[in-house]
Amino acid sequence: MPPDASVLDPLLLARIQFGANITFHILFPTISIALGWVLLFFKLRFNATGEAKWLDAYAFWVKIFALTFALGVVSGITMSFQFGTNWPGYMQTVGNIAGPLLAYEVLTAFFLEATFLGIMLFGQQRVSNRMHTVATVLVAGGTTLSAFWILVLNSWMQTPAGFEMINGQAHVTSWLAVIFNPSMPYRLTHMLLASGLTVAFLLAGVSAYRWLAGQRTGGVHASLKTGVYLAALLIPLQIFVGDMHGLNTLKHQPAKLAAIEGVWHTERGAPLLLFALPNSETRSNDYAIGIPKLASLILTHDLNGEIKGLNEFVGEHPPVAKVFWSFRVMVGVGVLMLLTSWLAAWQLRRVGEPAPWLGRVLIGMTFSGWIATVAGWYVTEIGRQPWLVQGVLKTADAASNVAGGMILSTLIMYLALYVFLLASYISVVFYLARKAKA
C-alpha cells in the first residue's frame, strides 16, 4: 500500500462495503434455509399426529421465518446491484461462468421461493392442506437450491475448473467440471450444516427464553427439543465435514491453509497454535502457544508431515491475522456448541427440561450460529485474497473507478441501516417470544 493511501482508498472502501453487505445478507439466508425445513417438519408432525403443539410451534416460527425471509430478500437485491457497481471487472473476466450460474439461481430458486412464500404464509385458508404442504416444500427447496447455485459459484472462485482463458476472458470447456469443482461438495455441505446449526441454536435459545419466562406449553417444549436434538446431531457431523473441507483447502489453496494455521515457514511436525499474534512485519508469530506436531497430524495424518508455509507464497497470500483469528473464533464457537448441545440433550432426556442455568446459556447462544458462520466465511473469503478468482483474477483488477468519497458516503449509509435493522430484528424476535401465547 503506498504511504499516502488515505481512508478514501476506493479499493479498500469497495471491499469493506461489499463485505458489509454480504455479511449482513448471509445472516438471513443462514436462518431461512434450515428454518424452512424445520417448519415443514412441524407441519408434517402435525399432519401425522394432529397434536396441537406442532401447530403452535409452526405458528410461532413461521412469523420469524417471514421476517427473516424479508430481510434476506432485500439484502439480496442489494447484492445483485453491487456486483456491477463495485466489481465490474469480475463479470467482464469470468461473466461467461458467473453469469449463467447467477441466472440459474434467480430462475430456478429465487422466483420459486418468493412466489410460494405468499401461499405458504397467507394461503392456509385458500388452498387445501396438501397444497399448503407442497408450498412449504417448494419454499424450503427453493432456499436450498438457491444456496446450491451460490455455493457452486463461490466454490468455483476458490477452486476454478472446467474453463480456458481466451483473450483474458474465461470460457467454459465443461459445465460439469465448473459445477462440481473440487471444493463445491465440501463447501456446500459445510454451509448447509452451518444453517442447520444456526437454526437449531435459534430454536433452542428462543424456546429456552420462553420456557424460563413461564411459557411452559407443548409447543415451546417441542421447539426446544427440536432445537437441542438437532444441534446435538449436527455438530459432530459439522466437525467431521469441516475437517474434510480443511484437507480440501490444504490441497487446493495451501496459502489459505498456511494463514489459518499461522505457518510462516514451511515446516515438518507443525504445532497446532491455540493462541498467537501473527506479525506481518516480522513475518512470524508473537506469543505463540501451541500443541506440538498436532497441526501436521490433523492435516497430513503424520506427526512429521510437511505443511507449506507462507514463505512460499510471498505477495500472493492473504492477510494472516484476520484469517488466523476468524478460524479460531469459528472453531471456538463450534466447541461451545458441542458442549452445550450435548449437555442440554442429556438433561432433556433425563429430566425433560434443561436446568435454569443451562437454559440461560442456551439463551446466550441464540445467535451463536451467526458468529460461527460469519467467521467461517471470513476465513474462506479473506483467505482467498489477493485473488478474487483464485489464480485467475485479482480483486484489485476487478474494482470500479467510482470515487472513494462516493463509496464512503454510501458505506456509512449502509452500515447505519444494517446496525439499525439488526438491532430491530433481534429485539423483535425476543419481543415475539415474550408476547406469544403462553
Place this chain on the structure above:
Amino acid sequence: MTGIDLAYWLPVIFAALMVVAMFAYVVLDGYDLGVGILLELASDTPQKDQMIAAIGPFWDANETWLVLGVGLLLVAFPLAHGVILTALYLPVALMLLGLILRGVAFDFRVKAQAQHQPLWNRLFFVGSLLATVAQGVMLGRYLTGFAPGWAAWGFALLVGLSLIAAYALLGAGWLIMKSTGDLQQRAVRWAKASLGFAALAALLVSVATPAISPRVFELWFSLPNFFLLAPVPLVSIALFAVMAYSLPKLAQRQQQGNDNFCWLPFAATVGIVALCFFGLVFSIFPHLVIDQLTIWQAASSPEALLIMLFGAAIVLPTIVGYTIYSYRVFWGKARDLSYL
C-alpha cells in the same frame, strides 16, 4: 451449424427477455410501491392493514422481477451493467435503501412492539417513496445518456417526481380492484388525483427522448414512421381519457354497492405502461446506452448466452405458470393477512 447467426440473435433475445422482466417489474412492483406511497393517506391503522393485505402475498415475488431484470443485464450484457450501474451509483444506492426499508417494514409494522409500529408504517411509506423517486431518476439519467450538468439532473429529478404519480395510479388501480367500501372509495379519489400527474410523466419521457437524440427524433418523425407510430401516443391518450371519464362514474356506482368494471383503471394503466415501454424500446434499440453502446458490443459470449437460454426457455414458462397460480389463489377482494 443451423445457418442462424447466434451472435446476432442471442443478444436480441436476451434484450427482449430483459425488457419483459423490466416491464413485469414496473407493473408488479409499481402497484405495490404505489400502495406504499398511498399508505399515508389511509384513514386509520385498520385501513392501512387492509391496504397491505392487498399486496402482502405478492410483493416478494414482484421484487424478484427486478433481480431478474438487473440479473439479465449483469449476465447477458456485463459491459453495459458495469457502465450503467457505475453511472447510476447514487440513485441505485438510494433505491436500494428505499427497497430495504419498505421490504422489512412489511413485517416489522405488525410484529414490532406497539409503540414502534407507527415508525415502521412511516418507514414503509418513506421507503416506497424513495425507491420510486430513485427509479425515476435512474430512468431520467439513462434517457439523457448520463449527461452531466444541472439541466440533465433537473430532468432526471422531474422524471423521478412524476413516477410517483404513475406508481400511485397503479397502486390506486390495484386497490380499487382488491378492496371494497371506504377504502375503495378513497382509492378512486387517489386514482383521479394522480391521473393528471401520471399523464405528465408519460409526456415528459415521450418528448425528452427525441429531443435528446437526433437519431430518435428521425426515427419517430420521418415518414412513413410518423403515421405508423401514431397509434402509440393516440391510444395512450385514449386510455387516459377513458380513465378520466370512467373514474367519476365508478365513484357513483360504487356508492350504490356496484363496482362493475373495477378492474378498468388498473388495466388501462397497465396498457399505458406497455405503450410507454414499446416507445422506449423502439427508440433505444439496438442500443443499451443510448447512441453509445449496442447490445452486440455489450453481450456475453454466445456459448454463455446459449446455456442460459436453455434454462430460461424451460424455467420462465414455469415461473409465469406458478405466478398466475398464485394470483388465482388470492383472486378477488383481499382478506385480512393471517398466517393460519
